Amino acid sequence: MNKTDNTDDLFATPDDTATLARLHRTLERAAEGEGLLDIAYRTIDSPVGSLLLAATPRGLVRVAYDVEDHDRVLATLASRLSPRVLRAPERLDPAARELDEYFAGRRRSFDLPLDLSLSTGFRLLVQQRLPSIGYGTTSSYRQVAELVGNPKAVRAVGTACATNPLPLVLPCHRVLRADGTTGGYVGGAAAKTTLLNLEAAA
Amino acid sequence: MSIKQPFENIVQQHGRTVLRVCRVLLASQDADDAWSETFLSAMRAYPDLPETANVEAWLVTIAHRKAVDVLRARSRQPVPVEKLAEEPTRLGLPGADDGLWQAVRALPDKQRQAVAYHYVAGLPYAEIAQILGGTADAARRAAADGIRNLRKDYPVGEPS
Numbered sequence: 001m002n003k004t005d006n007t008d009d010l011f012a013t014p015d016d017t018a019t020l021a022r023l024h025r026t027l028e029r030a031a032e033g034e035g036l037l038d039i040a041y042r043t044i045d046s047p048v049g050s051l052l053l054a055a056t057p058r059g060l061v062r063v064a065y066d067v068e069d070h071d072r073v074l075a076t077l078a079s080r081l082s083p084r085v086l087r088a089p090e091r092l093d094p095a096a097r098e099l100d101e102y103f104a105g106r107r108r109s110f111d112l113p114l115d116l117s118l119s120t121g122f123r124l125l126v127q128q129r130l131p132s133i134g135y136g137t138t139s140s141y142r143q144v145a146e147l148v149g150n151p152k153a154v155r156a157v158g159t160a161c162a163t164n165p166l167p168l169v170l171p172c173h174r175v176l177r178a179d180g181t182t183g184g185y186v187g188g189a190a191a192k193t194t195l196l197n198l199e200a201a202a
Numbered sequence: 203m204s205i206k207q208p209f210e211n212i213v214q215q216h217g218r219t220v221l222r223v224c225r226v227l228l229a230s231q232d233a234d235d236a237w238s239e240t241f242l243s244a245m246r247a248y249p250d251l252p253e254t255a256n257v258e259a260w261l262v263t264i265a266h267r268k269a270v271d272v273l274r275a276r277s278r279q280p281v282p283v284e285k286l287a288e289e290p291t292r293l294g295l296p297g298a299d300d301g302l303w304q305a306v307r308a309l310p311d312k313q314r315q316a317v318a319y320h321y322v323a324g325l326p327y328a329e330i331a332q333i334l335g336g337t338a339d340a341a342r343r344a345a346a347d348g349i350r351n352l353r354k355d356y357p358v359g360e361p362s
Binding site: 016019020023024026027030031034036039041074075077078079082083084085086087 | 205206207208209210213217218221222234237238241242245246248249
């Protein structure tokens with residue numbers, strides 16, 4: 001670089017952060033209006049940590065715990081569904097509101113359009129049946145296997161719970177080991193216990 | 203299967219630079235509009251962008267086309283340029299020295315564009331030649347002439 005290449009003095013600009021935030025909101029609305037917002041996402045704070053919420057135009061497609069690594073989850077959504085992924089909170093407002101109500105003990109089931117395109121086959125079958133396990137109750141992996149008509153598929157039920165793209169909304173936290181211990185959870189064992197205690201207290 | 207990163211990352215990584223480029227090319231409100239249209243167009247085309255593409259050069263190329271459209275539309279309007287340049291709300295940035303931005307926008311189009319793409323976006327002259335047409339040498343000369351004119355009209359560092 002020669003001396004005349006140093007033009008930082010010429011093009012130094014004031015802080016653009018506020019302008020960029022405003023322009024980003026404009027982009028969110030325009031992308032939604034033009035049908036380009038294939039995946040909108042936002043994060044919310046909760047008693048079980050920061051949660052990533054993502055939705056396609058069809059519905060809520062992903063709820064992810066912090067331990068799943070939100071950046072990695074978004075990269076996976078980009079590669080599996082569409083790279084047109086934008087932080088655009090508005091589409092997630094209903095989901096955020098219902099989750100807030102759930103954590104406040106004021107909501108027992110979710111009434112949200114869901115997009116289950118991340119799941120297929122037996123896993124999808126299991127995940128779709130999870131809401132039949134009522135608020136404040138629990139089932140064993142074996143009971144869920146029986147529920148979907150495949151009583152021997154206990155391990156596969158465990159895998160279906162572990163790969164649930166919509167934890168909380170599809171309540172895999174209500175599925176426990178046959179001996180009553182909590183078993184694994186996509187959000188970690190502590191989060192599972194928190195949710196079970198929340199539902200027991202409400 | 204694509205391994206493309208989420209578009210949000212593109213906005214985060216390049217949004218600031220594209221805004222600065224737009225501001226060199228256009229007045230403030232027009233620059234904001236050009237930024238929005240650039241990223242909306244980019245989002246539309248993003249799934250088809252080759253994975254080896256230089257994303258910043260791609261964005262600057264889109265911004266260039268948007269700015270050219272705006273300038274063409276402006277030149278068709280019967281508003282004298284001198285008068286536009288005296289409206290403080292349409293000039294430069296909040297808090298920025300209007301003198302510089304007047305000087306930047308007083309440059310001939312090619313010089314202003316070459317300055318924006320090389321000194322603000324940091325693109326090599328070969329890429330700029332692709333955007334502007336012509337040779338890399340011509341782009342280099344346009345940028346050098348632009349900076350020399352700016353230094354002449356806007357002597358930075360000297361007491362005003």
